[in-house]
Amino acid sequence: MAKAPRFERQLPEERRHALIVATIDCLKAHGHEGMSVRRISAAAGVSIGLINHHFPNKDELVAQAYRHFNGELVAGLRRAVDNERLRSGAARNGPRQQLSAFFRESFTAPNLDRDVLTAWIVFWGLLRHSPAIQRVHNEAYGGYLDLVKHMLTDLEKHHGPFGLPCHLAAVGLTALLDGLWLEWCLDPGTFRPEEAIALCERWVDALHA
Amino acid sequence: MAKAPRFERQLPEERRHALIVATIDCLKAHGHEGMSVRRISAAAGVSIGLINHHFPNKDELVAQAYRHFNGELVAGLRRAVDNERLRSGAARNGPRQQLSAFFRESFTAPNLDRDVLTAWIVFWGLLRHSPAIQRVHNEAYGGYLDLVKHMLTDLEKHHGPFGLPCHLAAVGLTALLDGLWLEWCLDPGTFRPEEAIALCERWVDALHA
DNA sequence: GCGCTTATTATACGACTGTTCAACAACGAA
DNA sequence: TTCGTTGTTGAACAGTCGTATAATAAGCGC
Numbered sequence: 001m002a003k004a005p006r007f008e009r010q011l012p013e014e015r016r017h018a019l020i021v022a023t024i025d026c027l028k029a030h031g032h033e034g035m036s037v038r039r040i041s042a043a044a045g046v047s048i049g050l051i052n053h054h055f056p057n058k059d060e061l062v063a064q065a066y067r068h069f070n071g072e073l074v075a076g077l078r079r080a081v082d083n084e085r086l087r088s089g090a091a092r093n094g095p096r097q098q099l100s101a102f103f104r105e106s107f108t109a110p111n112l113d114r115d116v117l118t119a120w121i122v123f124w125g126l127l128r129h130s131p132a133i134q135r136v137h138n139e140a141y142g143g144y145l146d147l148v149k150h151m152l153t154d155l156e157k158h159h160g161p162f163g164l165p166c167h168l169a170a171v172g173l174t175a176l177l178d179g180l181w182l183e184w185c186l187d188p189g190t191f192r193p194e195e196a197i198a199l200c201e202r203w204v205d206a207l208h209a
Numbered sequence: 210m211a212k213a214p215r216f217e218r219q220l221p222e223e224r225r226h227a228l229i230v231a232t233i234d235c236l237k238a239h240g241h242e243g244m245s246v247r248r249i250s251a252a253a254g255v256s257i258g259l260i261n262h263h264f265p266n267k268d269e270l271v272a273q274a275y276r277h278f279n280g281e282l283v284a285g286l287r288r289a290v291d292n293e294r295l296r297s298g299a300a301r302n303g304p305r306q307q308l309s310a311f312f313r314e315s316f317t318a319p320n321l322d323r324d325v326l327t328a329w330i331v332f333w334g335l336l337r338h339s340p341a342i343q344r345v346h347n348e349a350y351g352g353y354l355d356l357v358k359h360m361l362t363d364l365e366k367h368h369g370p371f372g373l374p375c376h377l378a379a380v381g382l383t384a385l386l387d388g389l390w391l392e393w394c395l396d397p398g399t400f401r402p403e404e405a406i407a408l409c410e411r412w413v414d415a416l417h418a
Numbered sequence: 419g420c421g422c423t424t425a426t427t428a429t430a431c432g433a434c435t436g437t438t439c440a441a442c443a444a445c446g447a448a
Numbered sequence: 449t450t451c452g453t454t455g456t457t458g459a460a461c462a463g464t465c466g467t468a469t470a471a472t473a474a475g476c477g478c
Contacts, residue, residue: 172408179388199381206415
C-alpha cells in the first residue's frame with residue numbers, strides 16, 4: 001500500500017492565488033489581527049514558510065491581496081452595469097438605467113457586507129505608511145472612479161448638461177455611495193439598503209437643475 | 210544642592226487625561242502601530258507600567274481615547290454652528306447659515322486632516338471586535354448624527370418641508386459629508402475643500418424639491 | 419525631621435510577530 | 449529506477465506585544 005503524499009506541489013501561480021484568497025478571507029474575518037503569516041498560512045492550509053517562498057515579504061502579499069480585492073469589486077459592478085446595458089426588454093436600457101443597476105449592485109450582497117468593510121479598513125490603514133499598498137491603490141482605485149465618471153458622462157450626453165462640472169459630479173456621487181456604504185456597514189440598523197439606493201437615485205435626478 | 214526629583218506625581222485624573230492625549234497623538238502619527246503601550250507611554254513621557262496602573266487594560270485606554278477624540282470633534286462643530294447662530298451682522302443667521310458654518314468647519318483644519326483619518330481608521334478597525342469601543346461608539350457617535358438631524362429639522366421648520374423624510378435627509382447628508390471627507394483624506398489631490406463645501410450646499414438646496 | 423500613602427519605575431514573563439534557512443519530499447525527466 | 453529540480457515544511461531567530469509584579473520615591477500630614 002502506497003503511503004499518501006504529505007502535501008501536493010502546485011504551480012507557483014496557483015499557490016500565490018490561493019494565498020491571496022486566504023489573505024482576503026483572514027482580513028474579512030479578523031481585521032487587522034488577521035494579517036499575520038501564521039493565520040494566513042493556516043487558512044490556506046500550508047506551512048508558515050511558504051509565504052516567503054512565493055512572496056518577497058508580507059507587505060507584498062497584502063498589496064496583491066488588495067489588488068485582487070479591489071479588482072473583484074470593480075469587475076462585479078462593471079458586470080452588473082453591462083448586464084443592464086445589454087438586457088433585452090420593453091424598458092430602454094440607457095445610461096440612467098445603468099446607473100440604477102450600479103446602485104442596486106452596490107447595495108446588495110456580496111458588496112454590502114460588514115466583513116468587506118473590515119477588510120477595506122485594514123487596507124485604508126496601511127495606505128499611509130506602506131509604499132506597496134500605495135502603488136496598488138494608485139493603479140486600482142482609479143478604476144472605480146473611472147467607472148463612475150464614464151457612466152456620468154454618458155448620462156450627460158443623453159439627458160442634457162448637469163448643473164455642475166462632470167468631474168465634481170463624479171466626486172460627489174462616489175462620496176455619497178461610499179459614505180452610505182460605510183455608514184451602513186458601521187451600523188446596519190440606521191437605515192435600509194433600499195433607502196440608500198433611493199438617496200442615490202434622487203441625487204442623480206437632481207443633477208439636471 | 211538638592212537633587213531634582215526623578216519624576217513628578219500627578220493626580221490620577223490629570224495623568225489619565227495626559228495618557229489619553231498621548232494615545233490620540235500616537236494613533237494620528239502611526240496608525241495601528243501607534244496603538245502600543247510602549248509608544249504611548251513614550252509619547253506621554255512616562256514608563257510602560259503606568260498605563261496599567263491608571264487603566265485596567267489597553268483596550269479601555271483606547272476606548273476612552275475614542276470618546277475624547279469624538280467628543281472634541283463634535284464639540285468643535287457645535288461651537289462653529291453656535292458662533293454662526295449668535296453672530297451679529299447684516300446677514301440673517303438662520304438654520305441655513307448654520308449649516309453652511311457646519312460645512313466650512315468640517316472641511317477646514319483641524320478637522321480636514323489626513324492624520325485625523327488615520328486615527329479614525331484605527332477606531333473603525335476596532336469597532337467589530339472590541340466591546341469597549343462598541344460601548345463608546347454607541348454613546349458617542351449618536352451625538353454627531355443628532356447634531357446633523359437637529360439642524361435639518363430646524364431648516365425644515367423655517368424653509369418648508371423636504372421632499373423626503375427628515376431621517377433620510379440626515380442619513381444622506383452625513384453620508385455625503387463623511388464620504389467627501391474620507392475621499393479627500395485618502396487622496397487630497399482629487400478635489401479641493403471648497404468644492405466639497407459646494408457639493409454639500411447644493412445637496413441641501415436640492416432638499417426642497 | 420519621620421512615616422505613610424500611592425504614583426511611578428523597571429524588570430520579567432509568556433505569547434505573538436516576520437523572516438531565515440536547512441532539511442525534506444513530490445514529481446517530471448532521463 | 450535514479451536523478452535533479454524546486455515546491456514545501458517546520459524549527460529557530462531576534463523582536464515586539466500586553467500585563468503582572470516588586471522595588472522605588474515623591475509628596476503630604478504630622
